[in-house]
Amino acid sequence: MLTVSSTKQCGTFQLDVSFDAPTPGVVALFGPSGCGKTTTVNILAGLMRPDRGRVTLDDTVFYDTDLRVDVPAEKRRIGYVFQDARLFPHLNVAGNLRFAERRAARSGRIGFDQVVGMLELQPLMTRRVHQLSGGEKQRVAIGRALLTQPRLLLLDEPLASLDRDRREEVLPYLETLRDRLAIPMVYVSHRFDEVLRLATHIVLMQSGSVAAQGGIGTISLDRRLRAMIDPDAVGAVVDGTVVGRESSGGLLRVRIGSGELQVNAASPPGTTLRVQLLARDIIVATQKPEFLSVRNQLKGIVTAIEDDGASDLISIDVGSGREGGGGGPSILARITKAATRELALAPAKPVWALVKSVALRGVTSAGSPHE
Amino acid sequence: MIWLSPDESEALRLSLSVAIRSVAISVPAALGVAWILTRRRFLGHTLLDAMVHLPLVLPPVAVGYVLLLLFGARGPIGGWLKSVFGIQLIFTRNGAALATAVMSFPLMVRAIRISLESIDRGLEDAARTLGAGAVDRFATITLPLMLPGLLAGAITAFSAALGEFGAVITFVSNIPGETRTLPLALYSALQEPGAEHAAARLAVLSVTLGLAGLLVSEWFARRVRRMLGR
Numbered sequence: 063m064l065t066v067s068s069t070k071q072c073g074t075f076q077l078d079v080s081f082d083a084p085t086p087g088v089v090a091l092f093g094p095s096g097c098g099k100t101t102t103v104n105i106l107a108g109l110m111r112p113d114r115g116r117v118t119l120d121d122t123v124f125y126d127t128d129l130r131v132d133v134p135a136e137k138r139r140i141g142y143v144f145q146d147a148r149l150f151p152h153l154n155v156a157g158n159l160r161f162a163e164r165r166a167a168r169s170g171r172i173g174f175d176q177v178v179g180m181l182e183l184q185p186l187m188t189r190r191v192h193q194l195s196g197g198e199k200q201r202v203a204i205g206r207a208l209l210t211q212p213r214l215l216l217l218d219e220p221l222a223s224l225d226r227d228r229r230e231e232v233l234p235y236l237e238t239l240r241d242r243l244a245i246p247m248v249y250v251s252h253r254f255d256e257v258l259r260l261a262t263h264i265v266l267m268q269s270g271s272v273a274a275q276g277g278i279g280t281i282s283l284d285r286r287l288r289a290m291i292d293p294d295a296v297g298a299v300v301d302g303t304v305v306g307r308e309s310s311g312g313l314l315r316v317r318i319g320s321g322e323l324q325v326n327a328a329s330p331p332g333t334t335l336r337v338q339l340l341a342r343d344i345i346v347a348t349q350k351p352e353f354l355s356v357r358n359q360l361k362g363i364v365t366a367i368e369d370d371g372a373s374d375l376i377s378i379d380v381g382s383g384r385e386g387g388g389g390g391p392s393i394l395a396r397i398t399k400a401a402t403r404e405l406a407l408a409p410a411k412p413v414w415a416l417v418k419s420v421a422l423r424g425v426t427s428a429g430s431p432h433e
Numbered sequence: 434m435i436w437l438s439p440d441e442s443e444a445l446r447l448s449l450s451v452a453i454r455s456v457a458i459s460v461p462a463a464l465g466v467a468w469i470l471t472r473r474r475f476l477g478h479t480l481l482d483a484m485v486h487l488p489l490v491l492p493p494v495a496v497g498y499v500l501l502l503l504f505g506a507r508g509p510i511g512g513w514l515k516s517v518f519g520i521q522l523i524f525t526r527n528g529a530a531l532a533t534a535v536m537s538f539p540l541m542v543r544a545i546r547i548s549l550e551s552i553d554r555g556l557e558d559a560a561r562t563l564g565a566g567a568v569d570r571f572a573t574i575t576l577p578l579m580l581p582g583l584l585a586g587a588i589t590a591f592s593a594a595l596g597e598f599g600a601v602i603t604f605v606s607n608i609p610g611e612t613r614t615l616p617l618a619l620y621s622a623l624q625e626p627g628a629e630h631a632a633a634r635l636a637v638l639s640v641t642l643g644l645a646g647l648l649v650s651e652w653f654a655r656r657v658r659r660m661l662g663r
Contacts, residue, residue, distance in 0.1 A: 109558050135561040148559035152577045152660075161573070165564035190660075210563050 064089065064214065064246060068105050068115030068125075077101050077112075077270045083263045085120065085214075085246035090257040093267035094290060099250045100145075102267070103216050106248065107142050108135030119214055119246070139167065141212030141245075145219040147199040149191040155202050156187040162209035170211035172243065177205045180242065181235055197228035201235060208243070215239075215247045221256060229256075236260055237424060254291045258299060258338060259424040266290070282338075283377060283392055285368070296375070297340035298393035301426055304333045319381040319390040321360035325420050336423040344395035345416040346376060348405050358417035364409055365392060367402060374402045378415050437638075438631075443610060444618035445638065447526065451601075451614055452594035454530035456587050459541050462534075464583070467545035488600075489539045497603025500532055504604070528605040529612045533594035541590045548582020549575075581657035585650050592646030596639065615639050 067080035077098045083089035091099045104110040106117060108124065111132065117125040124133045124140075149158050163174055178184055181201045186194065194202065200220050207215060217236070221229045233256070240247065240260060251257050257264060257278075264281040266273040273286045281287055282299035302316040302323065313324040316335055329335060351359065362380035373396050381390005393415060407413070437445065469475075470482055488496050504511040504522045514520040522528035552575060560570045576583075598616040605612040607621060615635060622632040 107562055109561065134566075135558075136564050136566050138562075139564070140562065142559070142562040144555065144559060146555070148553075148555050150556060150560075150574060161560075161565075162563045165569075206563065 063118075063120060064248070065116065065118045066102065066106065068102070068112035068117065070101065070105065070110070070112045070115075072101065075270060079265075079267070079270070079272050081265045081272050081275050083246075083248075083265070083275075086244040087262035088240050088247045088249050088260050089263045089265060090261035091248060091250045091265050091267055092254065092257050092261075092287075092290070093252065093273075095252055097267045098270040099252075099267055100218055103142075103218050103248060103250055106214070107140050107216055108133060108138050109142075122213070139210060139213050141207030141210050141215040143200070143203050143207050143215070143217045143220045145222050147196075147203040149194075149199055149202055149206070151191045154188055154190050155183065155194070158191070158202060158206050159183070159209055162206045166209055166211045170209075172208050172211055174209065177208050180238060181205045195228065196224045197231045200224065200232050204235065204239070208239075208245075212245060215245050216250075217247060218250045219252070221251075221253075233259060241425075254295060255423075258336070262426070278336075279391055283394060288370075293370075294340070294342060296394065296396070297338050297343070298391070299336060299338050299423065300391045300393065301334050301336050304329050304331050304335060306331055318360060319362070319379075321362075321380055323358045323360070323417060323420055325422060327422050329425060334426045336426045338421040338423050339393050339417055340419075340421065341375060341394040341396035343418040344378075344393060345418065346378070346395050346397055346401070346405065346407070347414040347416060348407075348411070350414055351416060354416070356416045356418060358420065360393070360415045360417065362393070362413060362415055364407055364411045364413055366409060367407060370396065373398050374407075376402070376407060376413075378413060380415065440609075440618070441631075441635065441638065444613055444615050444635070445642075447610070447612075448595050448614040448642075451526050451529045451533060452591050454527065455533040455537065455594040456591050458530060459534040459538050459590060460583070460587055463538060463541035463545055463586070467542050467549055470542070471546055471549045485542050486539045488536050493536060493597070493599025494603050496535060497532055497600035500528075500535065500600065500604045504528065504531065522605075524605050524608060524612065526605075526611055529601050529614065530594075532600040532604045533597040536597050536600050537590035537593040540593060541586045544582050544586025544589065545579065548579040548586075551582075552578045581654055584657075585654045588646055588650035588653065592643050592650075595642050595646070615642070 064083045064085050068077065070077040079098065079102050091102060093099055101110060105112050112125065114127045115125065116127070123129065123131050124138055125131060150161065153161060159174070181204060183202060183205055186198055186202065221232055224232065237260065249260055261278055264278055265275040266281065266286055274281060274284050278299050279301065282297065288296050300318050302318040305315045305317050305322065308315055308324055314327050314329060316323045316325050316337065323337065325335065325337060327335060345356070360380040362378040364376055365379045366377040368375045376395045376397060377392050378395060379390055379392050395415060466485060470478065501523065502508055506512065506515060506523060511522060514522065522531055557570050557574055560574045565573065596616055598620065601612065601614065602617055607613050607617045613621065615638060619632055619635040619639065622628040622635055
């Protein structure tokens with residue numbers, strides 16, 4: 063468990079954050095620019111001292127005002143990947159990596175060759191820092207942070223300075239890191255698509271404090287998240303399990319709550335796939351629809367109806383499939399207010415949710431562990 | 434040095450020896466002062482900054498005179514050095530080195546300060562998160578990154594030390610073989626009737642040395658810039 067509670071006054075800006083995140087896992091600090099994400103990460107790393115607070119990871123106390131504990135940054139063993147990479151310009155790539163390795167705990171379990179292999183750094187080793195592209199710099203920076211044998215890895219918008227293609231080039235490496243090394247990570251981003259692909263836990267930040275926090279499924283339904291992202295990007299994020307392949311087509315059958323979706327992907331049975339069901343792509347029916355081309359249909363129960371300006375957002379629990387069930391995954395549907403009236407939608411009403419399209423947001427855990 | 438007379442080569446050797454000693458004294462001192470002026474905020478910051486720059490605006494003779502007062506046989510520091518360590522600075526080449534070090538000190542501090550200020554502090558933070566303590570960070574990140582400025586400053590200070598006249602002649606006098614460096618030898622030649630030829634030769638030698646120093650400094654700075662990809 064990573065526990066942070068800190069206050070800090072920076073000029074007129076007041077930071078007051080507090081969150082707990084399960085470890086290992088990827089905690090995303092998500093929020094608009096200037097909401098205190100980087101300050102929070104700097105406090106975690108020990109590069110900034112909070113006015114008051116406490117920072118702990120499992121049994122280790124890094125900072126505690128009351129206990130007068132303040133472990134210096136160089137002793138915390140917290141890896142930090144900065145937005146601007148911060149590679150040392152007087153050393154080449156190998157020199158940068160060795161810098162970290164030489165100062166790391168000897169009992170490290172992440173090997174030099176493993177890091178070089180995982181991030182495919184071999185061809186870059188003798189290059190100087192200014193000869194690297196933005197994406198390559200970040201890969202080296204990630205490798206360098208890993209070689210300190212970190213207990214916690216902080217990534218402060220590592221992709222923000224990269225263009226779209228370079229981002230796509232680095233993201234898979236971050237997914238590999240998450241899946242192959244059990245290092246807790248804190249990932250700072252103001253891009254929801256990155257968060258969706260990487261995070262297991264989200265901390266929503268706004269103007270210096272935590273607006274909401276929780277698992278990605280819960281937060282994807284949260285009203286406060288909606289205020290921060292594009293209305294078209296609103297939708298439930300659900301981790302489903304691959305159960306097999308559909309007989310006729312080549313589509314994968316993915317179990318979501320009590321129903322199944324057919325997804326165009328290739329993953330072995332047992333794999334957990336993260337899918338996003340955008341609210342605008344969901345059609346609500348009060349009877350089991352027939353004679354329709356839409357194949358993906360989930361049975362559920364309306365749990366809430368929210369006014370969302372021109373339309374309504376309907377929360378549907380698709381977890382139980384049983385009467386009076388609950389606690390399963392929920393999805394969001396955006397429909398017109400007229401439709402809400404005509405269908406007489408109300409909480410506890412059983413409905414069918416037709417999913418027009420399923421956006422795949424990456425694999426969050428492999429089916430058959432082979433390592 | 435076959436094309437130099439014994440006197441000339443002695444003055445040249447002495448100049449080089451004094452300049453080397455001068456740089457050896459001023460590099461660590463300038464490093465410390467530049468560090469304090471760049472990284473620390475304290476009462477008297479402006480005063481220290483002004484003191485460092487004083488030799489730039491004072492007549493060199495005045496600097497030599499102040500040194501004489503402080504480091505002379507009966508001066509507060511000179512008397513102490515003599516009685517405790519048996520070190521005498523006046524009328525010696527070490528004294529000449531001290532005088533040139535004081536004169537070139539502002540140049541050195543300026544060069545080091547500029548390179549210290551140009552270092553991205555974020556790199557030092559990055560080194561901290563990689564487990565480097567304060568001394569480690571200075572030795573492995575800060576010092577190498579400021580090395581171009583430090584060396585350029587040292588070479589310029591060295592060249593300036595070769596040419597220092599006023600402070601040297603005031604503080605340590607003009608003793609052949611001990612404190613008569615090139616500029617002092619040139620001055621002596623000009624005082625001597627019929628030694629115009631000797632004076633011209635010494636002047637050419639001085640110009641050559643100074644030019645070489647500046648060229649080496651420039652070449653070096655360019656090379657390092659290329660290495661760092663700037």
